[in-house]
Amino acid sequence: MGIVSPGFRGRPRQTEATLPPGQYLTEDFPVLSAGPTPRVPVDQWEFVITTETGLDHRWSWQELLALPSETPTVDLHCVTRWSKLGTSWQGVSLDTLLADVQTDAAYALVCSYGGYTTNLPLADLRDGQAWIVHRYDGGELTPEHGGPARLLVPHLYLWKSAKWVRGVRLLPEDEPGFWESAGYHDYGDPWREQRYQGD
Numbered sequence: 074m075g076i077v078s079p080g081f082r083g084r085p086r087q088t089e090a091t092l093p094p095g096q097y098l099t100e101d102f103p104v105l106s107a108g109p110t111p112r113v114p115v116d117q118w119e120f121v122i123t124t125e126t127g128l129d130h131r132w133s134w135q136e137l138l139a140l141p142s143e144t145p146t147v148d149l150h151c152v153t154r155w156s157k158l159g160t161s162w163q164g165v166s167l168d169t170l171l172a173d174v175q176t177d178a179a180y181a182l183v184c185s186y187g188g189y190t191t192n193l194p195l196a197d198l199r200d201g202q203a204w205i206v207h208r209y210d211g212g213e214l215t216p217e218h219g220g221p222a223r224l225l226v227p228h229l230y231l232w233k234s235a236k237w238v239r240g241v242r243l244l245p246e247d248e249p250g251f252w253e254s255a256g257y258h259d260y261g262d263p264w265r266e267q268r269y270q271g272d
């Protein structure tokens with residue numbers, strides 16, 4: 074069995090330490106979508122990483138499922154102030170997907186089926202910080218929450234976790250996505266309460 078350090082009582086919950094400033098806890102899983110839910114059959118689904126030189130790296134649904142997967146349990150923080158702690162996912166780390174991608178790009182623009190986009194530094198997709206997830210809480214990821222697959226990048230506000238993810242464009246210069254163009258913060262760190270431009 075696992076080793077339990079003396080005095081360990083499980084991870085603290087519902088304390089200030091686990092909740093970024095200005096957030097409240099919810100047990101629900103609200104659905105927030107800027108438009109209609111796209112329905113993408115998995116036999117037509119693909120995920121594409123496009124480098125700054127225009128080279129495409131593609132995965133079909135079957136190819137994605139064949140990659141080693143991870144089961145992150147993470148806290149979600151939405152800019153509309155709800156946080157949901159300890160959510161369980163399954164998916165492929167961006168480290169795995171980026172392993173054979175040669176790039177000098179510093180930025181990423183994540184693109185979804187349906188046209189949603191969101192931007193972040195490429196470094197924030199690396200080092201065990203981001204996944205393309207296709208299962209949530211032991212079941213398939215439902216369409217409302219981004220199925221067949223979504224980006225999960227839980228250290229940033231949840232608008233960065235693009236639902237119905239289709240691909241990532243690697244870019245030498247930062248390019249704002251959908252909400253970032255509408256006044257949301259470019260980076261969106263919940264612990265620094267970077268909700269809107271100028272925060």
Ligand SMILES: Nc1nc2c(c(=O)[nH]1)N[C@H]1C(S)=C(S)[C@@H](COP(=O)(O)O)O[C@H]1N2
Binds near residue numbers: 189
């Ligand atoms: N493609 C797409 N991804 C999206 C959105 C969206 O409208 N379209 N909304 C974002 C926002 S603002 C939030 S808070 C989360 C909500 O995820 P949920 O509906 O699974 O709670 O998805 C993010 N990803």
Ligand SMILES: [Mo]
Binds near residue numbers: 105231232
């Ligand atoms: Mo959001």
